[in-house]
Amino acid sequence: MNQTLLVLQMEQSEIKSMAAAIKYCYKKIIFNQENRLTYTTYLGQILEEQTPKEFLNTFKQLRAFSYGQSDWNWFDINESILVGLSSNNSASFWSWLVCHPNGYVREFALKKLSAESFSxxxxxxxxxxxxxxxxxxxxxxxxxxxxxxQENEATILFSLPLIKRLKELEHKENLDVYNRLNTILLNQFDLLEKAQEIKDIYISRYGFELSFRLDEQHKVQVIKNGLKKTDRMILRWTFNEILKEEQWEKEYLSQMLSHPQMIIRKLACEWCYNNRVKEEQMIPKLLDQTAVIKYLALDYVKKQFPDIDCREYYLQHLKDNPINAIHGLAILQDKRDQDRMVPLINSSKKKIRVSVLNWLSCLPIEEQVPIYIECLSDSSRDVRNKAIDQLSTHYSLQIKEQLTLLFKERKETSFQLSIIKILGVESRKDYFFDLVLLYVDASDQLVKDKIEQQLVGWMLSWNRRFFFRFSLKDKVTLAYLMNKNYEEYSVGVLDVLWKVLREK
Known part of the structure; x- marks a missing residue:
């Protein structure tokens, strides 16, 4: 959070946003005539501490008009009040008044700003x-x-996203200003290069967007800068610019195929897939850490290098690159690897355990299910979610019986929460009854709260009354359960059951 906002919040706890902080400062300066210099300094600091996106949001909040009560006397500021103020106020004071909902105030503030050489x-x-x-x-x-x-460099850099915004504004004459300012910026490569290095993504992006329009003299440096970034949009622009170079394959292809950012490697692999025959640099991509690239490389190698045994290639790299090699074997799903893959479900590495679950699909379903069930209590959320997805996909009455029995036997929170998710794939009425039955065997309050939440959500579902009706037999069963477990059910669960029993 911005430091100035924190300072003002310590003084006035009702301040919740930058716009509120600005209004509060003007109340102190104009109406209270209190510590004018201090609060004017705060107004200047607020701009310095904001990003361009935050600045736009603050502007919108300040401009918003309301017929309701004015907070911090913001709507009470008018031209006659400003005329009576000292003419020695700084740009910090007049600048934020340009965002006032009163047009006369905005015009007055603009004229004050233009009368001096303010930055x-x-x-x-x-x-x-x-x-x-x-x-x-x-x-x-x-x-x-x-x-x-006359503006300083830092403010011009800050303004780049606001200049880009001009092209999309309602008043089309702004397009002339947009083109004029871009012409000025395109003649200042040093400034654009500084913009490329700024952390704010909107400033950096526009710095690259303009720089890619420069001549060949600067293009090499811009590409070099672009390849160092992590933003996907900038990397994609950079890749497209590289493709325009005549000797790009010789100079850049190897670098891009091994680039640390996935988007560049993926684009380079896709280009090779569509344009190169027997490109040997694609073979190492079989061990890429990104699944989509691995799938692409696997398909390419099978087509372009039919003599290469991809399974054997993965087996050869089990020691030097175990995670990616095992993931490759999981993609191939060869039953010959059963003795190798199944024991790895106990690996200390989460990615390896997920790969094993992916590989299991090649086994008979009766061999898969026990492993999926065991993984429902895994320490990794990714592993648990993968097991939940697989059991939901293969859901059957037999699986349900196993899960409900284990729910009562194993008092583990993560295990029981996973079972609640899986049971959600069955019919709505069966799910309701299962939740009511399982509540008494919940391992802790977290599981009970989850079941109660699901029951309440079930009752509030907008289409429930159209498709689900409880028969007299259903109500008798629920009344029996409620009477039997009355002391164990929470108030929320009992309330849901009472609503069902009262339905006609």
Missing amino acids: NTLPFLLITLNDHVETIRKFAELEINKSVA
Whole structure:
């Protein structure tokens, strides 16, 4: 959280957002005439501590008009009040008033900003270009050129996403400003390169977007910078730019096939798959850490290198790359690996255990189920979810009997919660009865709360009354269970049962 907001929240706990903090500062400066310099300093710090996206959200909150009660006298600020203020106020004071819902206040603040050579005003001029008052829009448009010429570098960088936004605004004359500002930026490669390195993704992206429009003199450096990023959009742009280079295969293909970012490796593998014959660099991709690349490489190798035994290739790399080699074997699902794969369900590595569960599909269902059930209490959520998915897929009355029996025998929270999820695939009425029966055998309050939540959700389902009716026999059974377990059922469960019994 921003430091200035924390300071103001310590002073006034009702402040919940940056917009509220700004309104509070103006109340202190204008209406209370209290510590004017301190609160004006806060207004400047708020802009410095925000990202462009946060700035836009704050602007929208400040501009929002309401006929309700004004918080911190924000709507009480008007032109006559501002005229009586000292003319020595800083840009920090006038800038945020550009976001005021009163058009006269916005216009007055803009004129004050233009009268002096203030810095940090460009973001406010850019958001004003979409003002619904034409006079204010035109005034901001005239001030843009002067502001860009005198603005500091940090503020220009901050403003890049706001410049990009101009292209999408309602008032089409902003397109001229957009093109004019981009022309200025395209002549400042050093500035764009700094933008590429900024952590804020929206600034960085626009820095690359503009830089890719530069001539060949700068293109190599931009590509080099792009390949260092982790953002998928920037990496995809970079890849597309590389494809435009004449000698790109010779210079970049090997680098991209082994790139640390998955999106670049995937794009390079897809290109090879569609454009290269017998590309030997695709063979090592059989051991790529990303499943989609592994599947692609496996299909490519089978087609282009039919003499290579992929299973044997994975077996050869079990020692030096066990996780990816076992995952490869899991994809192949060869029954010959049963003695090797099944014991690995006890591996200390989660990814290996998940791979074993994927491989199991090649065995008869009666051999799969006991392993899936055992994994319902695994320490890894991924392993548990995989086992839940498989048991849900193969759900049967026999599996249900096994699970309900084990629910009573094994008092493990994760195990019981997993069973509750699996039983959800059966008919709605059966699920309801099962939940009522299982409640008394819940291992702890967490499991009881989950069952109660499911029962309440079942009752509140909008289409329940259209498709599910409890017969007299059903109600007699539920009344018996309620009477038998009255002291063990929670108030919530009893309430659900009473509602069922009262239904006509």
